[in-house]
Amino acid sequence: MPDDDARLMLAFQAGDRRAFETLFARFTPRVLTFLTRMVRDRARAEELTQDVFVRIHNAADRYEAKAKFSTYVFGIAHNLALNELARAHRKHEQSRSDLSELGAVDPSPSPLEKLDAERTRERLEKALGELPERQRAAVLLRSEEGLDYEEIAGSLDTTVASVKSLLHRARESLLAALAEDE
Amino acid sequence: MDCKRDREELSAYIDGELAPAPRAELESHIQACASCRAEVAAQDRLAEAFASLREVTPPGDFEARFWARIAREKEAAAEPAGWRRWLTWPRALTAAAVTALGLILLVPAASQHAPGLRIRLPHPTVTADADPNVKVDVKIVSNPKDYELLQDPDMDAISEVDVLEDWDDAPPS
Numbered sequence: 234m235p236d237d238d239a240r241l242m243l244a245f246q247a248g249d250r251r252a253f254e255t256l257f258a259r260f261t262p263r264v265l266t267f268l269t270r271m272v273r274d275r276a277r278a279e280e281l282t283q284d285v286f287v288r289i290h291n292a293a294d295r296y297e298a299k300a301k302f303s304t305y306v307f308g309i310a311h312n313l314a315l316n317e318l319a320r321a322h323r324k325h326e327q328s329r330s331d332l333s334e335l336g337a338v339d340p341s342p343s344p345l346e347k348l349d350a351e352r353t354r355e356r357l358e359k360a361l362g363e364l365p366e367r368q369r370a371a372v373l374l375r376s377e378e379g380l381d382y383e384e385i386a387g388s389l390d391t392t393v394a395s396v397k398s399l400l401h402r403a404r405e406s407l408l409a410a411l412a413e414d415e
Numbered sequence: 416m417d418c419k420r421d422r423e424e425l426s427a428y429i430d431g432e433l434a435p436a437p438r439a440e441l442e443s444h445i446q447a448c449a450s451c452r453a454e455v456a457a458q459d460r461l462a463e464a465f466a467s468l469r470e471v472t473p474p475g476d477f478e479a480r481f482w483a484r485i486a487r488e489k490e491a492a493a494e495p496a497g498w499r500r501w502l503t504w505p506r507a508l509t510a511a512a513v514t515a516l517g518l519i520l521l522v523p524a525a526s527q528h529a530p531g532l533r534i535r536l537p538h539p540t541v542t543a544d545a546d547p548n549v550k551v552d553v554k555i556v557s558n559p560k561d562y563e564l565l566q567d568p569d570m571d572a573i574s575e576v577d578v579l580e581d582w583d584d585a586p587p588s
Contacts (some may be wrong), residue, residue, distance in 0.1 A: 254478070257478060257481065258478070261473045261478075262471065262472060262473060262476060263470070263471050265471045265472075265473050266470045266471040268469075275471070278471070279473070279474070279477070282477075282482060283474070283477075283480065283481055287481070287482055287484060287488070290485060291485075291488070300563065350467040351467075353463075353464045353467050354464070354467040354468055354469070357464045357465065357467070357468065358466075358468070375430060376461075376462065376465040377465055377468060381430075381432065382427070382430070382432050397423050397426065397427055397432075398423060400423075400426055400430070401422055401423040403427040404426060404458060404461060405422070407461055408457050408458075408461055410495045411461070411464070
């Protein structure tokens with residue numbers, strides 16, 4: 234049984250442009266947020282988000298509602314993010330300065346519980362940026378996008394057991410990184 | 416952590432991914448285990464930290480840019496691809512420097528065209544010259560991957576070059 238978003242995609246497949254516009258409005262903030270945190274470059278994330286929706290649009294004829302639409306969308310976004318990160322790595326474009334754009338860390342110590350939301354956000358973003366790519370993708374899809382393990386597994390083209398492991402390791406690393414900053 | 420309990424299981428519990436039976440069993444354990452309670456509390460704080468992350472908002476023209484790109488791509492797809500697009504540019508050329516494997520240039524004998532001319536290009540590089548007022552039709556008879564068309568920077572007078580059609584079969588003998 235297709236979910237609501239998948240039904241919209243099927244409607245677009247049948248020629249309903251408004252259905253695609255609804256999907257676009259619904260998913261672009263989520264995909265852009267995911268890609269911004271994945272590639273850590275806002276402008277590039279915007280381009281990649283456009284790429285995601287161009288692919289969805291142009292492949293509409295071949296779309297099959299096999300899984301939740303979010304799995305389909307984030308699967309494409311994840312693949313594009315990995316390609317971009319590999320490309321950036323090859324060109325040695327990934328640098329510490331990229332990370333600093335997401336927010337400098339205040340060196341003054343303070344317990345996590347007492348941090349204001351802004352500083353917590355900055356620390357978490359920095360820690361997220363330092364995670365291995367697949368761990369980062371898994372934890373973003375779970376903790377920010379609210380995908381369940383099966384959806385994440387579909388998006389990352391892996392197993393639920395692997396997702397479980399990725400999430401556990403990601404969270405341990407994030408907690409350790411946040412604790413270090415305290 | 417002192418507890419040897421599977422931490423991945425604890426993570427799945429926090430995500431609501433455990434089946435009812437193991438979930439109930441783990442909840443009983445957590446009540447009795449300070450180490451696991453501390454882990455759950457830490458994970459809760461992490462979830463709160465995630466809640467502080469801001470969604471990235473697309474710029475106002477994001478959707479307009481998307482549809483403009485789709486329109487551009489549709490337009491490009493409707494045009495002849497790559498080499499064909501190059502050929503159909505209505506540019507003024509005095510000569511076409513053609514690097515080819517098995518090209519045939521056809522100049523139809525229509526009244527406004529030059530007298531009929533059919534040239535088989537047997538070698539990779541051939542240069543063809545044409546009158547500035549002649550319309551040259553080019554029929555490709557080789558695999559498009561086998562050749563490329565190059566523009567001589569000094570050319571300035573062929574009025575138009577059109578591709579008639581792809582010709583996938585073997586060239587006529």
